[in-house]
Amino acid sequence: MHPKNIFSKDYDFPALIKLVPILKEHVFRNEFDRDTIKFSDNSAVKLLNKALLKSHYNIDWDLPAKSLCPPIPSRLDYLLYAADLIGKDQAKVLDIGTGANLIYPILAQAHLNWQCVGTDVDVEALRHAQSLIEKNKSLENIKLRIQKNPAKTLLGIINKEENFDLLICNPPFYKNAEEANKTNRRKVTNLKLEETETRNFGGEANELWYPGGEKSFIEKLAFESKFHARQVRWFTSLVSKKDNVYGITKSIKKAKPTDFKVIEMKQGQKISRFVAWTFF
Numbered sequence: 001m002h003p004k005n006i007f008s009k010d011y012d013f014p015a016l017i018k019l020v021p022i023l024k025e026h027v028f029r030n031e032f033d034r035d036t037i038k039f040s041d042n043s044a045v046k047l048l049n050k051a052l053l054k055s056h057y058n059i060d061w062d063l064p065a066k067s068l069c070p071p072i073p074s075r076l077d078y079l080l081y082a083a084d085l086i087g088k089d090q091a092k093v094l095d096i097g098t099g100a101n102l103i104y105p106i107l108a109q110a111h112l113n114w115q116c117v118g119t120d121v122d123v124e125a126l127r128h129a130q131s132l133i134e135k136n137k138s139l140e141n142i143k144l145r146i147q148k149n150p151a152k153t154l155l156g157i158i159n160k161e162e163n164f165d166l167l168i169c170n171p172p173f174y175k176n177a178e179e180a181n182k183t184n185r186r187k188v189t190n191l192k193l194e195e196t197e198t199r200n201f202g203g204e205a206n207e208l209w210y211p212g213g214e215k216s217f218i219e220k221l222a223f224e225s226k227f228h229a230r231q232v233r234w235f236t237s238l239v240s241k242k243d244n245v246y247g248i249t250k251s252i253k254k255a256k257p258t259d260f261k262v263i264e265m266k267q268g269q270k271i272s273r274f275v276a277w278t279f280f
Protein backbone atom coordinates (compact mmCIF):
# COMPACT_ATOMS: atom_id res chain seq x y z
CA MET A 1 0.00 0.00 0.00
CA HIS A 2 1.00 3.60 -0.42
CA PRO A 3 3.22 4.61 2.55
CA LYS A 4 0.71 7.32 3.48
CA ASN A 5 -2.29 4.97 3.48
CA ILE A 6 -3.81 5.12 6.96
CA PHE A 7 -5.72 1.87 6.37
CA SER A 8 -2.60 -0.29 6.07
CA LYS A 9 -2.64 -1.20 9.79
CA ASP A 10 -4.92 -3.78 11.44
CA TYR A 11 -8.38 -2.46 12.12
CA ASP A 12 -9.22 -1.52 15.70
CA PHE A 13 -12.40 -3.61 15.81
CA PRO A 14 -13.41 -2.82 19.42
CA ALA A 15 -13.35 0.90 18.59
CA LEU A 16 -15.17 0.34 15.28
CA ILE A 17 -17.85 -1.78 16.98
CA LYS A 18 -18.46 1.04 19.43
CA LEU A 19 -19.38 3.26 16.49
CA VAL A 20 -21.41 0.64 14.60
CA PRO A 21 -22.53 -1.98 17.14
CA ILE A 22 -24.04 -4.46 14.63
CA LEU A 23 -20.61 -4.85 13.04
CA LYS A 24 -19.91 -7.12 16.04
CA GLU A 25 -22.09 -9.86 14.53
CA HIS A 26 -19.65 -10.14 11.60
CA VAL A 27 -16.33 -10.07 13.46
CA PHE A 28 -14.50 -13.31 14.25
CA ARG A 29 -10.99 -14.50 15.21
CA ASN A 30 -9.06 -15.97 12.30
CA GLU A 31 -6.33 -18.63 12.37
CA PHE A 32 -3.68 -15.94 13.05
CA ASP A 33 -5.60 -14.94 16.17
CA ARG A 34 -6.66 -11.64 14.68
CA ASP A 35 -10.09 -10.08 14.53
CA THR A 36 -11.47 -9.95 11.00
CA ILE A 37 -14.65 -10.09 8.91
CA LYS A 38 -15.55 -12.11 5.81
CA PHE A 39 -14.52 -9.74 3.03
CA SER A 40 -16.63 -11.64 0.53
CA ASP A 41 -19.75 -10.73 2.51
CA ASN A 42 -21.09 -7.47 1.11
CA SER A 43 -23.15 -6.67 4.19
CA ALA A 44 -20.16 -7.15 6.51
CA VAL A 45 -17.94 -4.93 4.33
CA LYS A 46 -20.67 -2.32 4.24
CA LEU A 47 -20.76 -2.12 8.04
CA LEU A 48 -16.97 -2.03 8.21
CA ASN A 49 -16.95 0.87 5.73
CA LYS A 50 -19.61 2.67 7.71
CA ALA A 51 -17.49 2.37 10.85
CA LEU A 52 -14.22 3.34 9.12
CA LEU A 53 -15.71 6.45 7.49
CA LYS A 54 -17.28 7.43 10.82
CA SER A 55 -14.13 6.89 12.86
CA HIS A 56 -11.62 8.52 10.51
CA TYR A 57 -13.67 11.30 8.94
CA ASN A 58 -16.85 11.57 11.04
CA ILE A 59 -18.89 10.78 7.93
CA ASP A 60 -22.32 9.21 8.10
CA TRP A 61 -22.33 6.68 5.22
CA ASP A 62 -24.59 3.93 3.99
CA LEU A 63 -25.41 2.14 0.77
CA PRO A 64 -28.50 0.62 -0.89
CA ALA A 65 -28.53 -3.16 -0.47
CA LYS A 66 -27.60 -4.09 -4.05
CA SER A 67 -24.90 -1.49 -4.74
CA LEU A 68 -21.19 -2.10 -5.24
CA CYS A 69 -19.46 -2.01 -1.87
CA PRO A 70 -15.96 -0.56 -2.22
CA PRO A 71 -12.90 -1.73 -0.26
CA ILE A 72 -11.82 1.59 1.24
CA PRO A 73 -8.03 0.98 1.57
CA SER A 74 -7.51 0.37 -2.15
CA ARG A 75 -9.78 3.28 -3.11
CA LEU A 76 -7.62 5.59 -0.97
CA ASP A 77 -4.47 4.08 -2.49
CA TYR A 78 -5.51 5.21 -5.98
CA LEU A 79 -6.01 8.76 -4.71
CA LEU A 80 -2.68 8.83 -2.87
CA TYR A 81 -0.74 7.65 -5.94
CA ALA A 82 -2.68 10.14 -8.06
CA ALA A 83 -1.75 12.87 -5.55
CA ASP A 84 1.93 12.01 -6.10
CA LEU A 85 1.35 12.28 -9.83
CA ILE A 86 -0.20 15.76 -9.78
CA GLY A 87 2.25 16.90 -7.11
CA LYS A 88 0.11 19.59 -5.50
CA ASP A 89 -1.97 19.91 -2.35
CA GLN A 90 -5.04 21.69 -3.58
CA ALA A 91 -6.73 19.93 -6.47
CA LYS A 92 -9.93 19.98 -8.45
CA VAL A 93 -10.93 16.47 -9.43
CA LEU A 94 -13.45 14.88 -11.77
CA ASP A 95 -14.63 11.35 -10.87
CA ILE A 96 -16.22 9.52 -13.82
CA GLY A 97 -18.71 6.87 -12.63
CA THR A 98 -18.92 7.92 -9.03
CA GLY A 99 -21.60 5.34 -8.13
CA ALA A 100 -24.10 5.31 -5.26
CA ASN A 101 -21.20 4.82 -2.85
CA LEU A 102 -19.57 8.19 -3.77
CA ILE A 103 -16.36 6.73 -2.42
CA TYR A 104 -13.76 8.71 -4.39
CA PRO A 105 -15.30 12.15 -3.80
CA ILE A 106 -15.74 11.29 -0.11
CA LEU A 107 -12.11 10.24 0.33
CA ALA A 108 -10.83 13.05 -1.91
CA GLN A 109 -12.69 15.63 0.15
CA ALA A 110 -12.27 14.13 3.61
CA HIS A 111 -8.70 12.86 3.33
CA LEU A 112 -7.06 15.26 0.89
CA ASN A 113 -9.36 18.27 0.99
CA TRP A 114 -9.74 18.17 -2.78
CA GLN A 115 -12.69 19.69 -4.53
CA CYS A 116 -14.63 17.05 -6.40
CA VAL A 117 -17.21 16.67 -9.17
CA GLY A 118 -18.71 13.20 -9.63
CA THR A 119 -20.61 11.91 -12.67
CA ASP A 120 -22.79 8.90 -13.40
CA VAL A 121 -25.36 7.66 -15.89
CA ASP A 122 -27.43 6.02 -13.17
CA VAL A 123 -30.03 8.39 -11.70
CA GLU A 124 -30.71 6.16 -8.71
CA ALA A 125 -27.02 5.98 -7.88
CA LEU A 126 -26.73 9.76 -8.10
CA ARG A 127 -29.80 10.18 -5.93
CA HIS A 128 -28.19 8.11 -3.20
CA ALA A 129 -24.85 9.89 -3.61
CA GLN A 130 -26.66 13.23 -3.25
CA SER A 131 -28.34 12.01 -0.06
CA LEU A 132 -24.88 11.27 1.40
CA ILE A 133 -23.76 14.81 0.56
CA GLU A 134 -26.84 16.24 2.22
CA LYS A 135 -26.36 14.15 5.35
CA ASN A 136 -22.78 15.33 5.83
CA LYS A 137 -21.93 19.01 6.04
CA SER A 138 -18.24 18.26 5.40
CA LEU A 139 -19.20 16.92 1.94
CA GLU A 140 -21.24 19.94 0.86
CA ASN A 141 -18.69 21.05 -1.76
CA ILE A 142 -19.01 17.83 -3.75
CA LYS A 143 -21.01 18.37 -6.93
CA LEU A 144 -22.74 15.69 -8.97
CA ARG A 145 -23.51 15.73 -12.69
CA ILE A 146 -25.52 13.29 -14.72
CA GLN A 147 -24.16 11.87 -17.98
CA LYS A 148 -27.29 11.57 -20.06
CA ASN A 149 -25.60 9.71 -22.90
CA PRO A 150 -24.24 6.35 -21.69
CA ALA A 151 -22.02 6.14 -24.77
CA LYS A 152 -20.10 9.25 -23.63
CA THR A 153 -17.83 9.95 -20.71
CA LEU A 154 -16.93 13.65 -20.91
CA LEU A 155 -19.30 15.18 -23.44
CA GLY A 156 -21.74 17.51 -21.68
CA ILE A 157 -19.87 17.07 -18.39
CA ILE A 158 -16.92 19.47 -18.61
CA ASN A 159 -18.04 23.06 -19.13
CA LYS A 160 -16.22 25.29 -21.62
CA GLU A 161 -14.34 27.44 -19.12
CA GLU A 162 -13.69 24.70 -16.57
CA ASN A 163 -10.35 23.18 -15.54
CA PHE A 164 -9.47 20.10 -13.52
CA ASP A 165 -6.12 18.98 -12.12
CA LEU A 166 -7.08 15.33 -12.25
CA LEU A 167 -9.64 12.94 -13.67
CA ILE A 168 -10.17 9.61 -11.91
CA CYS A 169 -12.27 6.66 -13.03
CA ASN A 170 -13.11 3.16 -11.89
CA PRO A 171 -14.82 1.91 -15.05
CA PRO A 172 -17.49 -0.78 -15.25
CA PHE A 173 -15.30 -3.82 -15.90
CA TYR A 174 -17.42 -6.58 -17.42
CA LYS A 175 -18.46 -6.78 -21.08
CA ASN A 176 -22.05 -7.80 -20.40
CA ALA A 177 -24.39 -8.87 -17.63
CA GLU A 178 -23.67 -12.53 -18.33
CA GLU A 179 -19.91 -12.11 -17.84
CA ALA A 180 -20.52 -10.17 -14.63
CA ASN A 181 -22.70 -12.95 -13.24
CA LYS A 182 -20.35 -15.70 -14.41
CA THR A 183 -17.31 -14.12 -12.78
CA ASN A 184 -19.19 -13.59 -9.56
CA ARG A 185 -20.29 -17.21 -9.63
CA ARG A 186 -16.68 -18.30 -10.17
CA LYS A 187 -15.51 -16.15 -7.27
CA VAL A 188 -18.15 -17.74 -5.12
CA THR A 189 -16.97 -21.23 -6.09
CA ASN A 190 -13.31 -20.35 -5.50
CA LEU A 191 -14.03 -18.97 -2.08
CA LYS A 192 -16.20 -22.02 -1.31
CA LEU A 193 -19.09 -19.84 -0.32
CA GLU A 194 -22.55 -21.13 0.05
CA GLU A 195 -25.12 -20.46 -2.63
CA THR A 196 -27.08 -18.10 -0.39
CA GLU A 197 -24.08 -15.80 -0.20
CA THR A 198 -23.79 -15.17 -3.94
CA ARG A 199 -26.02 -12.13 -3.87
CA ASN A 200 -23.89 -10.61 -1.15
CA PHE A 201 -21.20 -9.77 -3.69
CA GLY A 202 -23.23 -6.72 -4.49
CA GLY A 203 -23.02 -4.51 -7.50
CA GLU A 204 -26.11 -3.53 -9.42
CA ALA A 205 -25.88 -4.83 -13.01
CA ASN A 206 -25.18 -1.43 -14.60
CA GLU A 207 -22.43 -0.70 -12.12
CA LEU A 208 -20.53 -3.75 -13.21
CA TRP A 209 -20.81 -3.88 -16.96
CA TYR A 210 -20.50 -1.74 -20.07
CA PRO A 211 -20.56 -2.95 -23.71
CA GLY A 212 -16.97 -4.01 -24.36
CA GLY A 213 -16.00 -3.85 -20.68
CA GLU A 214 -13.36 -1.58 -19.15
CA LYS A 215 -11.28 -1.67 -22.33
CA SER A 216 -13.97 0.02 -24.45
CA PHE A 217 -14.82 2.40 -21.65
CA ILE A 218 -11.25 3.63 -21.25
CA GLU A 219 -10.75 3.78 -25.03
CA LYS A 220 -13.79 6.00 -25.24
CA LEU A 221 -12.42 8.15 -22.44
CA ALA A 222 -9.04 8.39 -24.20
CA PHE A 223 -10.69 9.46 -27.44
CA GLU A 224 -12.80 12.10 -25.72
CA SER A 225 -9.85 13.32 -23.63
CA LYS A 226 -8.28 14.94 -26.73
CA PHE A 227 -11.13 17.44 -26.82
CA HIS A 228 -10.37 18.52 -23.25
CA ALA A 229 -6.59 18.37 -23.56
CA ARG A 230 -6.07 21.83 -22.05
CA GLN A 231 -8.77 21.51 -19.41
CA VAL A 232 -7.64 18.41 -17.52
CA ARG A 233 -4.01 18.12 -16.49
CA TRP A 234 -3.93 14.38 -15.77
CA PHE A 235 -6.43 11.85 -17.06
CA THR A 236 -6.32 8.54 -15.18
CA SER A 237 -8.30 5.30 -14.96
CA LEU A 238 -8.03 2.06 -13.05
CA VAL A 239 -7.48 -1.00 -15.23
CA SER A 240 -8.65 -4.09 -13.39
CA LYS A 241 -7.51 -6.73 -15.89
CA LYS A 242 -3.77 -6.86 -16.53
CA ASP A 243 -4.40 -8.29 -20.00
CA ASN A 244 -6.19 -5.11 -20.99
CA VAL A 245 -3.22 -2.84 -20.31
CA TYR A 246 -1.55 -3.42 -23.69
CA GLY A 247 -4.61 -2.57 -25.79
CA ILE A 248 -5.60 0.36 -23.61
CA THR A 249 -2.07 1.77 -23.80
CA LYS A 250 -2.20 1.61 -27.60
CA SER A 251 -5.51 3.47 -27.70
CA ILE A 252 -4.35 6.17 -25.33
CA LYS A 253 -1.18 6.69 -27.36
CA LYS A 254 -3.32 7.19 -30.46
CA ALA A 255 -4.64 10.34 -28.79
CA LYS A 256 -0.97 11.55 -28.75
CA PRO A 257 -0.50 12.56 -25.11
CA THR A 258 2.77 14.24 -24.13
CA ASP A 259 3.23 11.78 -21.26
CA PHE A 260 1.81 8.36 -20.38
CA LYS A 261 2.30 6.13 -17.34
CA VAL A 262 1.08 2.86 -15.87
CA ILE A 263 1.19 3.13 -12.09
CA GLU A 264 1.15 -0.12 -10.11
CA MET A 265 -0.23 -0.40 -6.61
CA LYS A 266 0.33 -3.36 -4.28
CA GLN A 267 -2.30 -4.23 -1.71
CA GLY A 268 -1.08 -7.35 0.05
CA GLN A 269 -0.79 -10.07 -2.60
CA LYS A 270 -2.89 -8.16 -5.07
CA ILE A 271 -1.46 -5.82 -7.68
CA SER A 272 -3.75 -3.25 -9.20
CA ARG A 273 -2.91 -0.40 -11.52
CA PHE A 274 -4.06 2.79 -13.15
CA VAL A 275 -3.13 4.39 -16.44
CA ALA A 276 -2.37 8.11 -16.58
CA TRP A 277 -1.92 10.46 -19.51
CA THR A 278 -1.55 14.19 -20.07
CA PHE A 279 -1.43 16.63 -22.97
CA PHE A 280 0.40 19.32 -20.98
Ligand code: SAH
Pocket residue numbers: 068069070096097098099100101102103104119120121122125147149150151152153170171172206207208210
Ligand atom coordinates in the same frame (compact mmCIF):
# COMPACT_ATOMS: atom_id res chain seq x y z
N1 SAH B 1 -16.67 4.82 -8.31
C1 SAH B 1 -17.41 3.75 -7.67
C2 SAH B 1 -18.35 3.03 -8.65
C3 SAH B 1 -17.66 2.39 -9.84
S1 SAH B 1 -18.74 1.34 -10.76
C4 SAH B 1 -16.42 2.77 -7.06
O1 SAH B 1 -15.23 2.83 -7.38
O2 SAH B 1 -16.83 1.92 -6.27
C5 SAH B 1 -18.80 2.18 -12.33
C6 SAH B 1 -19.83 3.30 -12.38
O3 SAH B 1 -19.78 3.88 -13.67
C7 SAH B 1 -21.28 2.86 -12.19
O4 SAH B 1 -21.87 3.63 -11.16
C8 SAH B 1 -21.96 3.14 -13.53
O5 SAH B 1 -23.31 3.52 -13.43
C9 SAH B 1 -21.09 4.27 -14.04
N2 SAH B 1 -21.11 4.52 -15.50
C10 SAH B 1 -21.34 3.65 -16.51
N3 SAH B 1 -21.26 4.28 -17.68
C11 SAH B 1 -20.95 5.59 -17.43
C12 SAH B 1 -20.73 6.76 -18.25
N4 SAH B 1 -20.80 6.71 -19.58
N5 SAH B 1 -20.44 7.94 -17.62
C13 SAH B 1 -20.37 7.99 -16.26
N6 SAH B 1 -20.57 6.93 -15.46
C14 SAH B 1 -20.86 5.75 -16.03
